[in-house]
Amino acid sequence: MALAKCSVFTxxxxxxxxxxxxxxxxxxxxxxxLKAKDLLNLALTSRxxxxxxxxxxxxxxLCLRELKINDWPLNPAISWKSLYRAAFDYSRxxxxxxxxxxxxxxxxxxxxxxxxxxxxxxxxDLQSLSLPAKKGPWIADVxxxxxxxxxxSLCGGNVQVFDIRHCELFLEDDYLSGVWTYEQVCSFxxxxxxxxxxxxxxxxxxxxxxxxxxxxxxxxTTIRGxxxxxxxxxxxxxxxxxxxxxxxxxxxxxxxYFVMKAGQxxxxxxLRITHTLV
Numbered sequence: 001m002a003l004a005k006c007s008v009f010t011x012x013x014x015x016x017x018x019x020x021x022x023x024x025x026x027x028x029x030x031x032x033x034l035k036a037k038d039l040l041n042l043a044l045t046s047r048x049x050x051x052x053x054x055x056x057x058x059x060x061x062l063c064l065r066e067l068k069i070n071d072w073p074l075n076p077a078i079s080w081k082s083l084y085r086a087a088f089d090y091s092r093x094x095x096x097x098x099x100x101x102x103x104x105x106x107x108x109x110x111x112x113x114x115x116x117x118x119x120x121x122x123x124x125d126l127q128s129l130s131l132p133a134k135k136g137p138w139i140a141d142v143x144x145x146x147x148x149x150x151x152x153s154l155c156g157g158n159v160q161v162f163d164i165r166h167c168e169l170f171l172e173d174d175y176l177s178g179v180w181t182y183e184q185v186c187s188f189x190x191x192x193x194x195x196x197x198x199x200x201x202x203x204x205x206x207x208x209x210x211x212x213x214x215x216x217x218x219x220x221t222t223i224r225g226x227x228x229x230x231x232x233x234x235x236x237x238x239x240x241x242x243x244x245x246x247x248x249x250x251x252x253x254x255x256x257y258f259v260m261k262a263g264q265x266x267x268x269x270x271l272r273i274t275h276t277l278v
Contacts, residue, residue, distance in 0.1 A: 027052055032061035036084065056080045066095065082171060093140040093243060094236025095167070102204035103133035107162075107255040107273040108190075109198040109220075109244070118244060119219040120200040121207060127188065129257055130204055133268040137167040140201065140241035142232050160232065162199035162243050165260075165270040172262075172269070180260050182272060187256040189278060194253040195246065196220075197275035202240030218242035245275075252278040 031039060031053060039062070043053035052058070059080040066084075106128040109118040143161045174180045200218060218235035220242075234243040247253070253275055260270035 028055065028058060031058050032065075036062060054081070059084050083168065093142055093234040093241050095137050095139055096202065096236055096241045097137055097239050098133050098135055098203045099239070100203050100205040101132060101135050101267065103129075103131045103138075103201060103268060103271070104204040104207055105129045105131070105164075105199070105201045105257070105271055105273060107197075107199050107257065107275065109196070109200070117219045118196065118198055120198075120202070120240075120242060127255070129185070129259075129271075131259065131268045131271070134166045134262065134266075138164050138201070138241075139167055140164045140234070140236060140243075142234055142243045144232070160197050160243075160245060160275040162201075162273040162275075163270075164201045164241065164272075169260075169269050174263070175260075175269075180262065180269070182258040182260050182270065185257050185259050187254065189252055189254045191252040191278075193249055193251070196244055197247060197253060198242065198244045199273040199275070200240060200242035201271065201273075206239040220244035247277070250277045254278050 027049075031042070034042070039053050039058070043050040056079050063080050063084050106120060108127045109120055111118055141163045143163060144158050145161060169175055172180065198220070218237060218240055220233060220235070232243055232245045234241070236242075254277075256274045256276070258272040258274070259268050261267070262269045
């Protein structure tokens, strides 16, 4: 069978210039299935592709796909392209949805002795926070940073940071100007050999109370055998995100909570949970 030219493309060569005519709707349908890096590479190939890639509809579909919440009526005040550029990077844990306006966060976990799983449940104690939060999609990240109180030349210690934020935070003028800042709200130390550093944030209405276990929420195995078990692990579900790092022998763990509010009386728009070995 001979190779035939597809009728979608019509190519006319005039000197060094080449013009390609196509159905824009077809290419737009293809573009919304691509990753951001592939879209940008495609935009560099021609002016026609660039014009299609820069359409806000393409970035809207990309945002909703990455957030995994296609049914959430998200209407940002800025362009979808700007929202994607501000809210996403290539090292994030994932996204989750806060629909109730109540956020539950904890830096400790429960352990199921039978299955050897670390899991999370709603508890009213000094080791957890229940906060009014801005509704909508939230982004979660995990970072390992050098301990800010140490001499860089003498100490090799670091801090694990579980960082969550509303997806539009990086585009808020008050955040960019430094008016909104993180404030420490509580800190406590667990003495003795603490086996893991875990953190979880979730829509409060979606968490089971107390010791109840739910397969719809993040959980982690406590097994230490694999070499990669020492590296941070993370999971995200529709309305929760969590991280876990199995720790080597230590003398205790300091857990600290920081929050950022949208003004003095506004809802929470950012939260950080830090774990530091003592």
